[in-house]
Amino acid sequence: MKSKSRTLMMQRLALHAALTPLAIIWLFPLWMMFVFSTMPDYGIFSPDIVLWPSTNFVENFKNLQADTNFLRAMFISITVAVIYTVLSVMLTSMAGWALARYRFAGRSMVIAIILGTITLPFAVVVIPQFIMVAREFKLANTWVALIVPPLFNSLGVLFMRQSFSMMPTELFDAARVEGVKEWRIFLHIALPLARPTMAALSIILFLASWNNYLWPLLINSRPGMMTAPVALGTLIGLTKVSWGGIMAGAVLLTAPILFVFIFLQRHFISGIAAGAIK
Amino acid sequence: MAGLTLTNVIKRFGAYEVVHGANLEIADGEFVVFVGPSGCGKSTLLRMIAGLEDVSEGTIEIGGIAVNDVEPSERRIAMVFQSYALYPHMTVRRNLSFGLQMNGNPKEDTERRVAHAANILQINELMDRRPGQLSGGQRQRFAIGRAIVREPQVFLFDEPLSNLDAELRVQMRVEISRLHKQLGTTMIYVTHDQTEAMTLADKIVVLRAGRIEQVGAPLELYDNPANQFVAGFVGSPKMNFLKARIEGKGASGVTVSLRADPRVKLTLPVSSAVAAGSQVMLGVRPEHFVNAGAGDTDLTVRIDVAEHLGHTSYVYATISDEPLIIERPESRHGGDSDSLTIGLSAARCFLFDAEGSRLR
Known part of the structure; x- marks a missing residue:
């Protein structure tokens, strides 16, 4: 028994020895982003490499706020991401449920089309989508333009469909025999059981919206309607680029995501793993 | 209700x-x-x-x-x-x-x-x-x-x-x-x-x-x-089915012989018409075998495995590669013998034609 636990410990040590450098490589840019956000511009470009934070964060943030009204941009980003995530999870759940649990003519075709759209890069869609939203519907510089067009999320539909497909049919048959209405079966039985998958999907969708740069840049160019990544992007190209301000903005952009992930990582991992079984 | x-x-x-x-x-x-x-x-x-x-x-x-x-x-x-x-x-x-x-x-x-x-x-x-x-x-x-x-x-x-x-x-x-x-x-x-x-x-x-x-x-x-x-x-262990052949028909029924051992013959009352020489299936439940000499005929089987459950024993045996299960309530100990002679009682046997329909 002793030698077995010793072998296990050695294996663990070896694993950590291999993974620690990888973790450092991954974390180092994040750390440096934080360090730079606390330094004045001349410090960032100093030939000495400084690995520890300085005290200039508030100053950098003030510059950022003065240049971009970054707090407003953060508010827009958060609002858009939250509304988008809630709506998209609702829609993808309903679509996934229908595709997983109901037999109807053309179901396979619908699934194939949805699957097909995953392979389409956004760059292919962005121009027609822009023309449709901005020119045909005249929705440029509106909340609707920011939130609605990306709502259809084929990956989310397939993700939720997989989750519902894996639930035992007998659960829903039992409810049907009991006379529970279809929408109540969805709401009271299927959705609570899909919670881990929904949590994982929420993180993915929130992240997608939070990081979305191209679409908000195209559709919302008015200063008061910019999302945070777009606002940050406007700093590059100015005659005097405030790198400390950009880094402070990047830290503020990254922090919420890190917190969301840490808070939901248990759900995230079980949700992703659930899709891997069968 | x-x-x-x-x-x-x-x-x-x-x-x-x-x-x-x-x-x-x-x-x-x-x-x-x-x-x-x-x-x-x-x-x-x-x-x-x-x-x-x-x-x-x-x-x-x-x-x-x-x-x-x-x-x-x-x-x-x-x-x-x-x-x-x-x-x-x-x-x-x-x-x-x-x-x-x-x-x-x-x-x-x-x-x-x-x-x-x-x-x-x-x-x-x-x-x-x-x-x-x-x-x-x-x-x-x-x-x-x-x-x-x-x-x-x-x-x-x-x-x-x-x-x-x-x-x-x-x-x-x-x-x-x-x-x-x-x-x-x-x-x-x-x-x-x-x-x-x-x-x-x-x-x-x-x-x-x-x-x-x-x-x-x-x-x-x-x-x-x-x-x-x-x-x-229906029945556990399930009924044994032994391949048999119609030898002929008499006043008291048809006589069948086992394919595995043609010396084993049994006469069963069958009302429906069956042709001599036709292939049939003799059905006998494991619990319906009797001691040697106590039935209408005897057959000798080769014992493969015996399971002793206490209240009864099941003998898994073969007769010319045809498997059968025999229940032996009185036998708690199998003994060392490789073979076993048991009796068949016509009254407890079933007969089925080649399509599986019951003849008796």
């Missing part, structure tokens, strides 16, 4: 027919067991009665009313599933009351029904647990409880004990039987376990490949199986 009538019920999945015209009468308060091997259509038939599958052709009546187009919830039935189908995120109490609540049943009545079911099944102390915190037997008891609260006309059980271990299965079998006596409600029970069928049923329906092979009381099926399939399916 209500009886059921199935008239020429057919089920097709696309072009594939899985139930071929089932006709069946189930009396009010009867305990009926559908039994048959996997894929015989017994669960499909049950799901059609429940309304979870559409009927392709024919009629299902519950309490004299055709229910083909009636929603499952309006058929006054309750169903217990093999996998229990308890909602894992709800407490047991909520599991039991969920259906009634969703249908707007008054709160007091729901509570009364839940308490009544809990009393019947003696599950009061576990009501606030979740299914994941219960053992398999407890879960199945709650699944039955959920059926009881519906106060149905007909209970449907779809292999409810298959996921339980052997000991628990026996215990739950007794409980279901007791429940039937207590409630007096019509119950339809699907299983592939013939022991469950024999012990629970007032009436057994034997199915094969989507067809009803025979309907009858358990002992009626045991004593008078309609064909070789039913004879083989």
Whole structure:
């Protein structure tokens, strides 16, 4: 028994020895982003490499706020991401449920089309989508333009469909025999059981919206309607680029995501793993 | 409470027919067991009665009313599933009351029904647990409880004990039987376990490949199986079938000889016409062998394995590569012999033709 636990410990040590450098490589840019956000511009470009934070964060943030009204941009980003995530999870759940649990003519075709759209890069869609939203519907510089067009999320539909497909049919048959209405079966039985998958999907969708740069840049160019990544992007190209301000903005952009992930990582991992079984 | 009538019920999945015209009468308060091997259509038939599958052709009546187009919830039935189908995120109490609540049943009545079911099944102390915190037997008891609260006309059980271990299965079998006596409600029970069928049923329906092979009381099926399939399916261990040949017909019946040992001859009273030389199957249950010299003829078999269970022993043997099982109640010790001579009594033997139809 002793030698077995010793072998296990050695294996663990070896694993950590291999993974620690990888973790450092991954974390180092994040750390440096934080360090730079606390330094004045001349410090960032100093030939000495400084690995520890300085005290200039508030100053950098003030510059950022003065240049971009970054707090407003953060508010827009958060609002858009939250509304988008809630709506998209609702829609993808309903679509996934229908595709997983109901037999109807053309179901396979619908699934194939949805699957097909995953392979389409956004760059292919962005121009027609822009023309449709901005020119045909005249929705440029509106909340609707920011939130609605990306709502259809084929990956989310397939993700939720997989989750519902894996639930035992007998659960829903039992409810049907009991006379529970279809929408109540969805709401009271299927959705609570899909919670881990929904949590994982929420993180993915929130992240997608939070990081979305191209679409908000195209559709919302008015200063008061910019999302945070777009606002940050406007700093590059100015005659005097405030790198400390950009880094402070990047830290503020990254922090919420890190917190969301840490808070939901248990759900995230079980949700992703659930899709891997069968 | 209500009886059921199935008239020429057919089920097709696309072009594939899985139930071929089932006709069946189930009396009010009867305990009926559908039994048959996997894929015989017994669960499909049950799901059609429940309304979870559409009927392709024919009629299902519950309490004299055709229910083909009636929603499952309006058929006054309750169903217990093999996998229990308890909602894992709800407490047991909520599991039991969920259906009634969703249908707007008054709160007091729901509570009364839940308490009544809990009393019947003696599950009061576990009501606030979740299914994941219960053992398999407890879960199945709650699944039955959920059926009881519906106060149905007909209970449907779809292999409810298959996921339980052997000991628990026996215990739950007794409980279901007791429940039937207590409630007096019509119950339809699907299983592939013939022991469950024999012990629970007032009436057994034997199915094969989507067809009803025979309907009858358990002992009626045991004593008078309609064909070789039913004879083989009812009884445990299953009936032995030995290849035989018709030697000739006399006043007292036909004489057959075993293919494995043509010296073994037996005369059986057969009313139907059979041609001399035709191939038949001699059926004899493991428990119907007699001691050597005590029957009408003897045969010697080679012993492969003997299982001594205490109250009885089963000898797994072969005769010219044809396997057979022999029950030896009096033999606790097998001895060292490789062979065994036993007797066959014509009165306890069955005879089937090449198509499996019963000749005797």
